Amino acid sequence: MLLSRNWRCAEGELDLVLTDGRKLVVCEVKTRTSTSCGTPGEAVTDAKAERIRRLARRWLSTHRVPYCPLRFDIVSILWPPKQNPRIRHLQGAF
Helix, strand or coil, rough: EEEEEEEECCCCEEEEEEEECCCCEEEEEEEEEECEEECHHHHHHHHHHHHHHHHHHHHHHCCCCCCCCEEEEEEEEEEECCCCCCCEECCCCC
């Protein structure tokens, strides 16, 4: 179930916040037209992952959600021009 889409605060943005019924899932969506600079999923560096974790804590606090298990996913979309997109869902990516 989708809880938030493009949630923003002064510190940044979370693409998707969802629940799978057991965990809160924070999902980063990355789209690229080629892999010349790496795959879309590789764009989520350690620093970016840490920022997303911090934003997730802020989301929990803002929405007054008590402790709950968290999972961090990446949806990687490779969409070259004039081709169909290739989508990968990386569960528990970081």
